[in-house]
Amino acid sequence: MTLFPGVALVTGAASGIGRATALSFAQEGCLKICICDRDAAGLQETAQQISSISKDVEVSIKEVDMLQEDQIVALMDGVVAQWGRVDYAVNAAGVVGNGQRSTSTSAAQFDLTNGVNYRGAWLMSRSELAQMLKQDPLPSHDGRPGNRGAIVNIASQLGVVGRPDAPAYCASKAAVIGMTKCDAIDYSKDNIRVNCVCPGVTATPMTQGDPVFLKKLQPAIDIAPMGRMGTAQEIADACLWLCSSKATFVQGHALVVDGGYVIN
Incomplete structure (x- = not known):
C-alpha cells in the first residue's frame, strides 16, 4: 500500500527541490500529482520524467507566478475541479535574493524576494488550507487516524541563522517558519498538519548556475560538519516523510536538513 493514495501538489516543480519532490x-x-512553476519548459521536462517512472501517474501541469494571487486561486480551482481534493502540498517555489547588505538592497529587490518566498508561500498555503478544510481524511497506511491534509513549506537553514549579504532572503525564510508555526496552531483543531523543511546548501540549478554565487556559498558548505552540499533528493525525502501518515503527530516543526550547519 502506498503512503500517498491522495493528490499531491508541488510548487517550484520545474527544477531543483520541487522537481525532486514531484518525482x-x-x-x-x-x-x-499537480506540478506548478512559472517555467513552462521545466514543467514539461518534470512531467516527462514522472511519466518515465510510471505511466499510471496522472500529471497536471500548471504554469503559475507566485506573485500573482489570481493565478494561485485559479491553480487551486483547477486542481479541485480535476481531482476533488489536495492531500499533500509542498510549497517549494523560491528565489535566492540579491546577495547584498541592506544598504545595497533596493526596496524592489526586497519586495521581490519576500514576494515570492514569503507572500507567495502564504498565498499558496492559504489556498491549500481552504481546500483541506472541506475534505475528509484519507485512510492511513496502518489504520491510525489520518489527517485532512499535510502542507510542507520550504524555508531554509537561513531562516534559523543569519549569514552575510542576505538580509532580505533570511527575513523571507524566517517569515516562512513563523507562518508555518502559526498555521499549525490555527489548523490543528481542523486535523490539518503544517510543517516546514529548512534545507542547507543544496545542489540545484539555483545554487550551481553561477560560479561567483557558488564561491560565496563555499564557506557555508565548509562550516557544516558533513562538509558537503545536500542533494535535492535528500530534501525531497524529508518533505515526503512530513506529508506521509507516518508523521501524523508532527506539527509546526521546522525540520533542518543541512548536514549539521546550524549546530556548528
Whole structure:
C-alpha cells in the first residue's frame, strides 16, 4: 500500500527541490500529482520524467507566478475541479535574493524576494488550507487516524541563522517558519498538519548556475560538519516523510536538513 493514495501538489516543480519532490511522489506510488512553476519548459521536462517512472501517474501541469494571487486561486480551482481534493502540498517555489547588505538592497529587490518566498508561500498555503478544510481524511497506511491534509513549506537553514549579504532572503525564510508555526496552531483543531523543511546548501540549478554565487556559498558548505552540499533528493525525502501518515503527530516543526550547519 502506498503512503500517498491522495493528490499531491508541488510548487517550484520545474527544477531543483520541487522537481525532486514531484518525482519522489511518483516513485512512492502517488498517482495524482499537480506540478506548478512559472517555467513552462521545466514543467514539461518534470512531467516527462514522472511519466518515465510510471505511466499510471496522472500529471497536471500548471504554469503559475507566485506573485500573482489570481493565478494561485485559479491553480487551486483547477486542481479541485480535476481531482476533488489536495492531500499533500509542498510549497517549494523560491528565489535566492540579491546577495547584498541592506544598504545595497533596493526596496524592489526586497519586495521581490519576500514576494515570492514569503507572500507567495502564504498565498499558496492559504489556498491549500481552504481546500483541506472541506475534505475528509484519507485512510492511513496502518489504520491510525489520518489527517485532512499535510502542507510542507520550504524555508531554509537561513531562516534559523543569519549569514552575510542576505538580509532580505533570511527575513523571507524566517517569515516562512513563523507562518508555518502559526498555521499549525490555527489548523490543528481542523486535523490539518503544517510543517516546514529548512534545507542547507543544496545542489540545484539555483545554487550551481553561477560560479561567483557558488564561491560565496563555499564557506557555508565548509562550516557544516558533513562538509558537503545536500542533494535535492535528500530534501525531497524529508518533505515526503512530513506529508506521509507516518508523521501524523508532527506539527509546526521546522525540520533542518543541512548536514549539521546550524549546530556548528
